[in-house]
């Protein structure tokens with residue numbers, strides 16, 4: 001039976017340490033780190049994540065400069081706000097909550113954020129640095145996965161890691177991070193032939209597919225470490241709704257060595273790494289290293 005990798009507990013521990021560090025930074029530099037989250041429209045899941053980010057900021061002492069726009073906000077309006085936030089010395093991190101309404105160009109907005117304030121680590125400059133193995137702001141969910149693997153003492157070097165999903169938010173940056181930790185990385189996706197044959201090779205299996213309980217026990221090697229990045233809300237035949245990951249947790253738990261739950265696994269670490277990135281940018285501004 002697999003050991004549970006508890007993301008909620010790790011997030012709590014890391015955020016407690018951040019709160020203490022921010023008290024010291026505030027005394028030293030006379031201000032707290034600041035994060036601006038731009039949210040467009042009323043997608044209920046996005047609104048909940050944004051609230052979660054603001055609550056976490058408050059908990060650790062980061063000032064929120066959140067901005068909420070109507071669903072019909074224009075590209076030009078958002079670009080103007082990003083330009084202002086880029087110039088605002090109180091703001092160390094900026095992010096655009098995804099997904100955006102169809103009429104908006106998310107990539108253009110991300111590219112507009114100053115790379116030093118790119119709290120999501122999605123700007124091409126920071127992605128390029130990651131690709132080259134240079135330090136910089138890193139995408140929050142993959143960075144959170146790496147922290148979880150480290151905290152769970154998972155050996156990565158020399159192991160076969162299979163990442164299912166190729167988004168810029170998770171799959172691509174995570175594959176690079178695992179490669180830098182000396183894993184042999186295989187990237188699989190919706191067009192991969194015989195996916196089960198690939199996933200069965202994984203010592204470390206990361207599911208970021210966006211399909212509820214898609215990874216079944218017969219797709220997993222015995223003793224594998226399984227990281228579930230999926231967050232899917234499903235409604236059963238009685239009309240009760242619940243959150244599940246991309247992995248059939250009960251089935252896979254029986255054969256994996258370690259596994260992350262949903263909720264309480266990767267999700268809380270996404271928010272924690274966002275706080276980390278904001279403090280990282282703040283410290284960099286004052287010439288100090290934050291790791």
Ligand SMILES: Nc1nc2c(c(=O)[nH]1)N[C@@H](CN(C=O)c1ccc(C(=O)N[C@@H](CCC(=O)O)C(=O)O)cc1)CN2
Nearest residue numbers: 049095096097098099120140263264265267268270271
């Ligand atoms: N600009 C971004 N947009 C999105 C990102 C992102 O990293 N940057 N990731 C996701 C959403 N997300 C953060 O924005 C996020 C998702 C899930 C969680 C989380 O803590 N989930 C909990 C369960 C929450 C619940 O009950 O609904 C868990 O897994 O335990 C945090 C953040 C897409 N958009």
